[in-house]
Amino acid sequence: MRGPTIPWRMFRTLLKLRYQLLWAQARSSTGKASLFAALYIFGILVFLFFALGGFSAAFAAVRLGRAVQLARGMLAGLLVVGVVAGLVSGAGPRVAFSDIVLRRYPITSRERLAVRHMIGLLDPIWPLLLAMTAGLAAGFAIGNPWRLPIGLPAAALYVAHAYLITVAILSLVDRLLQHKAGPAILGSAVALLMVAVVLVQSLLLRSQNRGWLETLDRILRFLPPGAAASLIAGAKSAEILLAACALAGWILLPALVLYLVEKRPPVPVRERPGAIAWGNPVDKTAGWFGPGFGPLVAKWLRTYLRSVQVRFGLAAAIPFAVGLPWVLPGRAHDKVYLMTLSLFFAMGAVSTSYGSMNMFGLDGQGIRRYSILPVPFKRVHRAGSIAAMLLGAILIPPALIASLAFTNIPLDGRLILMPILSGVAGIFYFNALGLWTTVLTPFPVDPRTIIGNHPPASYVLLQVALFQPAVIPMLYLQGSGSAALVRDHWWLLGAAVVIFAALYAVSLFFTGRTLLVRRERLISAIAIARK
Amino acid sequence: MSAVFSDATNPAGDAPEAKRKGDCVIRIERLTKKFGRITAVDDLSLEVSAGRLFGFLGPNGAGKSTTIGCLTGLLDPTAGSIRLLGEALIPHSVEIKRRIGVMPEGLALFDQLRAPEFLAFNARMFGLDEKTTRGRVEELLEAMDLKSALQRPLREFSAGMRKKVAFAASIIHHPEILFLDEPFESIDPSATAMMKEWLRRYVAQGCTVFMTSHVLETVERLCDDVGIIHFGKLAWRGELKNLSGGGDIECDGRRFATLEALFLHIAGEQHRRLSWL
Numbered sequence: 001m002r003g004p005t006i007p008w009r010m011f012r013t014l015l016k017l018r019y020q021l022l023w024a025q026a027r028s029s030t031g032k033a034s035l036f037a038a039l040y041i042f043g044i045l046v047f048l049f050f051a052l053g054g055f056s057a058a059f060a061a062v063r064l065g066r067a068v069q070l071a072r073g074m075l076a077g078l079l080v081v082g083v084v085a086g087l088v089s090g091a092g093p094r095v096a097f098s099d100i101v102l103r104r105y106p107i108t109s110r111e112r113l114a115v116r117h118m119i120g121l122l123d124p125i126w127p128l129l130l131a132m133t134a135g136l137a138a139g140f141a142i143g144n145p146w147r148l149p150i151g152l153p154a155a156a157l158y159v160a161h162a163y164l165i166t167v168a169i170l171s172l173v174d175r176l177l178q179h180k181a182g183p184a185i186l187g188s189a190v191a192l193l194m195v196a197v198v199l200v201q202s203l204l205l206r207s208q209n210r211g212w213l214e215t216l217d218r219i220l221r222f223l224p225p226g227a228a229a230s231l232i233a234g235a236k237s238a239e240i241l242l243a244a245c246a247l248a249g250w251i252l253l254p255a256l257v258l259y260l261v262e263k264r265p266p267v268p269v270r271e272r273p274g275a276i277a278w279g280n281p282v283d284k285t286a287g288w289f290g291p292g293f294g295p296l297v298a299k300w301l302r303t304y305l306r307s308v309q310v311r312f313g314l315a316a317a318i319p320f321a322v323g324l325p326w327v328l329p330g331r332a333h334d335k336v337y338l339m340t341l342s343l344f345f346a347m348g349a350v351s352t353s354y355g356s357m358n359m360f361g362l363d364g365q366g367i368r369r370y371s372i373l374p375v376p377f378k379r380v381h382r383a384g385s386i387a388a389m390l391l392g393a394i395l396i397p398p399a400l401i402a403s404l405a406f407t408n409i410p411l412d413g414r415l416i417l418m419p420i421l422s423g424v425a426g427i428f429y430f431n432a433l434g435l436w437t438t439v440l441t442p443f444p445v446d447p448r449t450i451i452g453n454h455p456p457a458s459y460v461l462l463q464v465a466l467f468q469p470a471v472i473p474m475l476y477l478q479g480s481g482s483a484a485l486v487r488d489h490w491w492l493l494g495a496a497v498v499i500f501a502a503l504y505a506v507s508l509f510f511t512g513r514t515l516l517v518r519r520e521r522l523i524s525a526i527a528i529a530r531k
Numbered sequence: 532m533s534a535v536f537s538d539a540t541n542p543a544g545d546a547p548e549a550k551r552k553g554d555c556v557i558r559i560e561r562l563t564k565k566f567g568r569i570t571a572v573d574d575l576s577l578e579v580s581a582g583r584l585f586g587f588l589g590p591n592g593a594g595k596s597t598t599i600g601c602l603t604g605l606l607d608p609t610a611g612s613i614r615l616l617g618e619a620l621i622p623h624s625v626e627i628k629r630r631i632g633v634m635p636e637g638l639a640l641f642d643q644l645r646a647p648e649f650l651a652f653n654a655r656m657f658g659l660d661e662k663t664t665r666g667r668v669e670e671l672l673e674a675m676d677l678k679s680a681l682q683r684p685l686r687e688f689s690a691g692m693r694k695k696v697a698f699a700a701s702i703i704h705h706p707e708i709l710f711l712d713e714p715f716e717s718i719d720p721s722a723t724a725m726m727k728e729w730l731r732r733y734v735a736q737g738c739t740v741f742m743t744s745h746v747l748e749t750v751e752r753l754c755d756d757v758g759i760i761h762f763g764k765l766a767w768r769g770e771l772k773n774l775s776g777g778g779d780i781e782c783d784g785r786r787f788a789t790l791e792a793l794f795l796h797i798a799g800e801q802h803r804r805l806s807w808l
Contacts, residue, residue, distance in 0.1 A: 276647045276672070276681055278665055295655035299641065299648075306643040306684070368639035371605045373656045374628035447643060520607060527637065 007107050011115050014097060018119055067140060071229035072220065074136055079162050079225055082129040086166035113262075121163055130159045133228075140233045147232070150240065154231035154247065161224050161251050168254035171261040177449065183308040186450070187315030195319065199327040224250045289386065296375070296383030297390075300355075303362050304391060307447035309354035317351035317395050322402040337415070338486060340403050341493075344422040347399060348392030349430030354445070356388030356434035357463065358455070360526050361445040367526045377519055378512035385435055385508075389427050396423040414490040421493035428500035432507040433466045439511050439518060442525045554581045554617075556708055556739050557602065562611035564597050571597040573763035575611070579756070584730060584740045586754035586771075588747070588790075590798045594763040595743040596636040596712055602741070603633045603710050616707060629657060632706035634714060638697040642686035646677050646696050649685060650703055657704035671699040675722060690717040698726060702733075709733065711742040715749060727753055751775075751790040759797050766797045 097119065102112040120126075137151030176182040204216070220226045221243075227250065230243035282305070286298035304310045325339035349356070359381065360367045370380045400419050404411065441459035515522070557579035564572040572594040579585045589595045600606035602613060604624045613620040615627050641649060647668050654664040672678050675695040680688065685696060694717050701709060709730075715723045730740055730753065744750050750757060751774055759767040767782050771790065779786040780793055787793040 276665075276669060291655070291658075295652050299644070299652050302648060303641065303643050362643070364642055365637045365639055366641035368605060368635055368637060369641070372603050372628060372633040372635060372639070373653075374625050374658075375656065376625065523605075527639075 007111055007115065010105060010107065011118060014115065015119055015122060018097070018123070022124070067233035068229050071136065071140060071233040072225050075133070075158065075228050075232075076225035078129060078133055078136075079158075082125065082159070082162040083166050083169070085125050086163070087169060117167075120167065121160075126159055126163055129162060130156060133158055137232045151232040154228050154244075157247055157251060158224065158228040161228075161247065161254070164251060164254035164258065168257040168261070171258055173450065175261055175264075177308050183311035183450070184315040187312035187317075188319055190312075191316035191319035191323070195323040195327055198324065202327050222246045285390070289383075292375075293379070293383050293386070296380055297387050300359070300384045300387035301390070303447075304352060304355040304387060307355055307362055307445075309445070309447065309450055310352055310391070312450055313351035313354060314391065314395065317347045318399045318402060321347040321399050322406070326406065341419055341422045341486065344396070344399065344403075344419040345426035346430070348395050348423045348427045349388075349434075351395060352388040352391050353430065353434065356385060356392075356431055357437045358442060358445060358459070359384035359388075359434070359438045360522060361443050362447050363526065364444060365527050367523050371519070371523070376512075377515050381435070381438065381511065381515055382508060384438070385431050388434065389431050392427045392431075393424070396420060399423075412487075414487050418486070418490050418493050421490075421497055425493060425496040425500045428497065428504045432500065432504040433463075435504075435507045435511045437462055437466075439514050439522065442522050444526050555579070556581045556616050557585075557741060558614040559598075559602070560612045560614075562598070562601060562613065563609045564594075564601055564606060565609045570763055572601065572760075575760070575763070575765050577758055577765060577768065579739060579741060581739050582734050582737045583755045584734050584753055585742070586750040586757040587741060587743045587760065588745075588750065588757060588794060589743075589760035589766075593760045593798075595760055597763075598760065599633075599635065599710050599712050599741070599743065603631065603635065604628055605633075605635060629704075630706055631708045631710065632701040632704065633710045634694075634697045634701040634712060635710075636712045638693055640685045640693060640697060643684055645681060645684055646672060646688075647681060649696060650699055653700040654703045657706075659704055667703050671703060674725065675699055691719060691722075694718050695722060702729070706738070708739045708741065711740065713744060714742055715744065715746060747789075747791045747794055757790065759794060761797055767793065 097116060099109075099112055099116065102115065107115070133155035134152055137155045138148065141148040141151055173186065176186055179185075204213070221230060224247065227243040227246035230239050231247065234240050234243060282301050283294075283298050286294045286296075286301060288294070289297045321340070321343040324343060325336040355362060370377055373380075396419075400416070400423075403419060404416065437459060441455075441462055443455055443459060555578050557577070559575055559577045562572055562575040563570065575594075575598065587595055587598065597606065601608045602615070602620070604620065604627075607621075616630055618627055620627055641652075644652065650668045650671060651664050654667060655661075659667070672681070675698075677692060677695060677699075680692065685693060688696065694714070698711070698714060701711065714726065718726070727749075734740055734755075742754075751771060754771055756770050757768070758765055769780055769782075771780070773780055774788075774790065779788045780790075781787075782793055782796060785796065787796065
């Protein structure tokens with residue numbers, strides 16, 4: 001069978017266009033900030049790599065006879081960084097040119113596939129990862145130059161694996177999100193996976209069973225970082241051969257998944273004819289807010305509940321808040337309770353934060369409609385915040401029941417009340433911040449996908465800065481507090497509710513004024529960017 | 532025939548208190564709108580009377596949509612004043628917006644909502660009660676042939692379907708002035724014919740339409756008055772009644788038998804040849 005012929009001229013043109021688009025993005029004000037942050041982080045990584053990792057660490061590890069273990073650790077780190085960065089940026093072939101875009105040009109489906117993945121592989125992140133992995137391979141070849149002819153191709157294969165696994169995950173997530181329950185399934189799965197990872201880590205740290213650890217070591221050898229590490233730093237030829245087979249398998253597996261997903265056509269939307277369903281629960285709930293706010297609250301509730309990011313957050317919140325405190329290593333029960341209190345603080349607000357921190361971003365061109373409605377813009381803003389708070393608050397009762405069902409510290413009224421107060425305080429605090437970030441750092445969001453929505457650097461920096469006052473006391477309590485101590489000062493959480501409610505009220509007032517001044521800028525930041 | 536613009540009284544009590552024909556309902560005085568260094572609308576003055584269908588024409592980038600944006604509260608004017616229905620738009624914008632309907636450029640739809648939800652949202656925001664809202668939404672969706680797509684979010688609608696939804700949203704509260712930016716573009720011929728009929732009935736009730744369009748034949752047949760804007764300035768304004776009677780219109784001392792001829796005279800004819808075609 002004849003393989004695809006690569007239309008090189010088109011490939012070069014599209015590659016040039018891809019980098020022109022990246023450059024155009026970097027020239028915008030938020031792009032410049034992102035580029036600066038990315039270069040800064042990259043600079044630190046390069047410095048750390050050369051100063052601590054890379055050559056010197058590799059050289060020292062070889063001397064100490066721990067070369068494979070060290071290489072495994074570093075490669076695992078690089079894989080995680082590469083895949084996470086690929087997932088966040090949306091990875092090459094999806095962002096650059098989709099199959100539908102390339103269908104305009106006179107090339108076959110195989111050529112389209114080849115061109116897409118070649119352009120995808122040349123997206124900045126993958127050459128960067130290759131440079132770092134190849135540098136690691138070069139470091140391990142110091143003193144053993146015969147390793148280089150094996151190490152460098154192994155580095156390339158390892159990056160190819162990272163690329164394929166990223167693209168396969170993205171395709172699977174896309175397909176899952178096409179289903180109505182997709183975001184909820186994905187959110188719960190991610191939360192449970194994170195809890196499971198922490199649980200395994202916790203069990204291993206507690207375990208003194210050498211047999212377990214040896215079995216784990218044998219398994220790790222055949223996972224991608226282990227196989228690549230054996231190729232880059234291994235000494236025995238049988239070990240190298242087995243590792244090569246394992247790495248080839250790890251490349252074929254995501255490629256097969258990708259092939260199967262791309263081969264299967266998307267599920268068509270089936271129209272269900274029928275009458276209009278009036279008076280559903282969203283309208284009834286929003287009806288509590290009267291004719292002035294009600295329709296706006298209903299609109300926002302629908303916007304949030306149909307955004308896959310918010311649905312993902314809502315689905316992940318309870319398993320995360322209830323499960324995580326239990327699986328952290330070495331936790332006494334009262335520490336578990338404190339951890340639960342911290343997580344309740346974040347749960348109700350962080351789960352809806354994709355909407356509440358950038359409300360109008362979900363509206364796209366629709367943001368222009370608010371200007372033609374006979375209501376002040378600030379009312380729309382307030383309704384969006386109320387809807388986010390409602391959704392967050394709904395999580396508190398089931399999370400409380402689930403948490404208390406597993407606890408075995410003697411409960412009294414205060415210990416039951418405190419998670420509720422913590423949750424309510426968190427909702428007021430984070431939604432007060434959301435009022436500001438919505439107005440000051442708006443950016444357009446595709447509500448159909450979790451991956452590839454690029455918040456501007458200013459948004460990320462503002463969020464990180466604003467989160468600190470909430471995070472630091474919680475960390476302090478984790479370090480030195482006890483359930484008894486916190487219980488004796490339970491009223492502090494009540495005071496926190498009052499303080500954060502006041503902060504929320506003040507934010508409502510002042511962001512209303514800021515909206516008046518920034519209305520046109522806000523609209524153009526969302527609507528024109530999405531045109 | 533749909534009863535959207537029927538003579539029946541409005542059960543929600545929001546029937547427009549139509550101005551007497553001939554009253555000035557849109558008055559723009561020395562309107563200027565700048566975007567940074569670019570002047571999109573330059574010292575524009577214009578008046579439109581009640582009960583008229585006014586066509587606002589101009590080449591691409593002439594300032595039509597910017598003018599509508601300023602008239603409807605989407606954009607804040609850099610200078611000049613706007614009075615709608617006898618009231619100054621600033622500071623009475625909320626009260627005035629209740630009495631006008633807008634189909635803006637880009638349509639401004641909420642893509643996650645379904646058509647009935649979107650229309651009901653608009654109706655409620657303009658103060659219609661629940662019963663009236665339901666009745667009008669059902670009627671509009673039926674008339675616009677959108678009942679087969681009740682379950683789909685608006686982002687999955689075709690360009691024409693989206694335009695129909697935006698049009699329905701602009702008229703659902705029976706406004707006194709209707710601002711329409713390119714209302715017939717992408718819409719199928721039967722829906723276009725129905726919309727034109729609705730607009731004729733609407734102005735016959737004393738309400739006013741201010742619309743932009745690039746389809747000059749449609750404007751010529753539908754509109755009573757026309758304004759042509761070029762480089763942000765009003766280049767011509769006049770009535771079209773002579774054209775319908777087989778007569779002509781005058782501009783710069785010349786007479787034109789069609790609106791297209793007049794438009795090309797103002798905007799400039801472009802006859803450039805391509806070297807390879």
